[in-house]
Amino acid sequence: MNAGRMPMRQVMAVLRRAIPDVGKWWPGESRFEILVGAVLTQNTTWVSVEKALDNLRVLGLLNPEALRDASQVVIGEAIRPSGYWRTKAEYLLAITDWFLAFDDSAQAMDDAELRASLLGVRGVGEETADDILLYAYGRGTFIYDAYGRRLLEAAGWGEYRTYKQARMACDSAIRSEGFSVEEYGLLHGLIVQAGKDARAAGGWGVYWPRIVGAGA
DNA sequence: AACCAGGAGACAT
DNA sequence: ATGTCTCATGGT
Numbered sequence: 063m064n065a066g067r068m069p070m071r072q073v074m075a076v077l078r079r080a081i082p083d084v085g086k087w088w089p090g091e092s093r094f095e096i097l098v099g100a101v102l103t104q105n106t107t108w109v110s111v112e113k114a115l116d117n118l119r120v121l122g123l124l125n126p127e128a129l130r131d132a133s134q135v136v137i138g139e140a141i142r143p144s145g146y147w148r149t150k151a152e153y154l155l156a157i158t159d160w161f162l163a164f165d166d167s168a169q170a171m172d173d174a175e176l177r178a179s180l181l182g183v184r185g186v187g188e189e190t191a192d193d194i195l196l197y198a199y200g201r202g203t204f205i206y207d208a209y210g211r212r213l214l215e216a217a218g219w220g221e222y223r224t225y226k227q228a229r230m231a232c233d234s235a236i237r238s239e240g241f242s243v244e245e246y247g248l249l250h251g252l253i254v255q256a257g258k259d260a261r262a263a264g265g266w267g268v269y270w271p272r273i274v275g276a277g278a
Numbered sequence: 279a280a281c282c283a284g285g286a287g288a289c290a291t
Numbered sequence: 292a293t294g295t296c297t298c299a300t301g302g303t
Contacts (some may be wrong), residue, residue, distance in 0.1 A: 070291055088284095104285040110301060111284090145300040149286085187286045206285055223293090 065141040066218030070236050072243070077250045077252040081259070087251030088197040094126050094161055096198040100190050101153045113143035127179050129158045153185025173201045176275035188225045202246045209257035210250070215269040 068076075090096040098118070117140035118124045138149040144150065144176050160183045167234045168176055176199060180191040188206075195201040204210070206228045214232070215221055222228035240250070260269035 100284090103283090105298090106285090107283045107301075109283095113301095143300065145283085146285090146298050147300085149298055155284085185286065189285065193284080205284085209284065229282060250284090257284085 064275070067220070068217045069239060070232070070241070071239050073163075073213070074249055074252065074273055075248075076220075076277065078181060079277050081252055081255050084248070084251040084255050087247065087254075088193075090197070093165070093198045094158075095124055095163060096266070097124070097157050097194055098124065098154060100193040100197075101150060101157055102141060103193075104146070104190065106146075110144045114141040117141065119144070125162050126158050129154065129258055130162060148171070150185070151186050156184040163202050168199055176201065183244060189202075192229070196246055196250065200243050202237070202243045204229060204236055204246065206232060206252045208252075209253050212257060212260070212266050213253050213270075216266040 084230060088096060088099070090099055095115070099111055102114050115124070117228075118129075118137075121132075121136070121140055123129045123137065123140065130135070134148075134151045134155065137154060140145040141150055141154070146158070160180070164179060168179075171179065173195065173249060177191055177195055180186050180194055181188070186194070192203045192205045196203045196205065206214075206222075206225050211228070211233075214228070218238050234244070236249075256269075256273075260266045262274070263269040
């Protein structure tokens with residue numbers, strides 16, 4: 063089946079034509095900041111995350127040593143704009159401990175080892191782990207988030223019940239198409255931006271045919 | 279004013 | 292292995 067499955071490189075071409083510039087899509091001035099952002103953005107818009115990151119930066123807490131020594135309440139106050147402040151303050155302390163313990167040895171780990179190590183951290187699930195793998199450690203990974211699901215469905219890849227299932231299918235397909243790490247990063251950025259545009263346009267049902275047709 | 283955002287964990291089934 | 296609840300704030 064999957065007669066309508068469009069090759070990922072072609073999907074990317076369609077998206078690049080529709081979205082000329084996503085910029086440096088995951089902002090972050092340090093690797094640690096990317097980890098913090100990955101936790102804060104869970105089920106939350108990036109605009110809200112930026113407010114939380116700014117608050118942490120002003121307090122001098124955007125580095126691992128300072129954050130580790132900060133109280134959960136102080137962290138919670140700073141990150142309040144991004145929601146779930148009790149939960150995420152706890153998660154941030156957990157990922158900070160991981161960073162202090164394993165960041166140095168991360169380069170020596172292969173992709174699967176690093177992913178497993180991250181998944182062992184409280185507050186790091188499949189999607190957050192993949193965000194970190196791709197944007198903090200430069201490992202080629204397809205991020206199967208809510209936007210990715212909608213895009214794949216629109217592009218004829220069908221539906222996958224679980225994150226793992228979809229990730230495996232997409233990763234192997236993309237790997238066989240020879241994507242570089244930079245292309246993986248760009249792809250996810252394009253998908254998220256396209257998701258926003260699609261919603262403004264009235265859904266993927268109208269948006270996708272439009273941007274596909276725009277080049278044909 | 280309901281609905282959703284760049285999810286994850288606990289718990290029941 | 293697969294659903295349902297909860298967590299919290301901000302913007303449509």
